[in-house]
Amino acid sequence: MILDIRNLSKTYSNGVQALKDVSLTISQGMFGLLGPNGAGKSSLMRTIATLQEADSGSVTLGTIDVLKQKEEVRKVLGYLPQEFGLYPKIDAITLLDHLAVLKGIGNAKQRKELVETLLHKTNLWGARNKNLGGYSGGMKQRFGIAQALLANPKLIIVDEPTAGLDPAERNRFLNLLSELGENTIVILSTHIVDDVKELCTDMAIINKGEVLYKGNPLDAIADVNGKVWKKRITKSELEAHKQNHQVISERLISGKPEIRVFSTTQPDSSFEAVEADLEDVYFTHIFSTQKEAVAV
Structure with a gap:
């Protein structure tokens, strides 16, 4: 059915x-x-x-x-x-x-x-x-x-x-x-x-x-794999990174923000490549709609 x-x-x-x-x-x-x-x-x-x-x-x-x-x-x-x-x-x-x-x-x-x-x-x-x-x-x-x-x-x-x-x-x-x-x-x-x-x-x-x-969730992950990067930053740097990069998620690790960025190429040498997961897929799509809404 x-x-x-x-x-x-x-x-x-x-x-x-x-x-x-x-x-x-x-x-x-x-x-x-x-x-x-x-x-x-x-x-x-x-x-x-x-x-x-x-x-x-x-x-x-x-x-x-x-x-x-x-x-x-x-x-x-x-x-x-x-x-x-x-x-x-x-x-x-x-x-x-x-x-x-x-x-x-x-x-x-x-x-x-x-x-x-x-x-x-x-x-x-x-x-x-x-x-x-x-x-x-x-x-x-x-x-x-x-x-x-x-x-x-x-x-x-x-x-x-x-x-x-x-x-x-x-x-x-x-x-x-x-x-x-x-x-x-x-x-x-x-x-x-x-x-x-x-x-x-x-x-x-x-x-x-x-x-x-x-x-398929696995296909969705494969689509963004190789395009997700992470970086540890200070709280004061967060807003600037959001302005300059497509920050799809952020989390505190030992009180210090770690951001994950979607980009087809390495943003710069300070970013480290990470293996994508379904959460990255989710946030990438949600971020895209939020960005479009702001542009409108």
């Missing part, structure tokens, strides 16, 4: 253009959607999930017209938004069973088997009788995936799923997503580059409602 997005646009009533002629083709597997906060990722996800209308464009999932056949989409969709509510005084097995009823799974035996399978799959079986209010952040996210899988979805959308998770919980959650991506279209919307690097075979970078890049 293929998710095909063509020329999708959305402007809110306050005048903010959240999506600008977005076109993407997404196949089965893990697809990473990278972008800073406010880039338009959530607007795109909400539109695909039938939670808001688009102004123009089309979205198809196989033979389903996503923008017109909303009920058909919801039958095959699993959605985990960035923030979702849980009943804190209800245990996991009771709430998951209730949600299964709402999904139309009326057979009690079938429902029991499904709920137990999902709790095992998400590693929550041991906490099945614990009230959800006592769950950690990672456990709540895994419960969110369990409820998203109730309908045996063909498309799963997860929006910023690892924000705020500790490293152990993040690894558990990413491993679960990776398993799901073997047989389903999974869209991982995030601003965390490492999540995409570790999981996705295809990706897009979006900013200010526009798609800046679409392709």
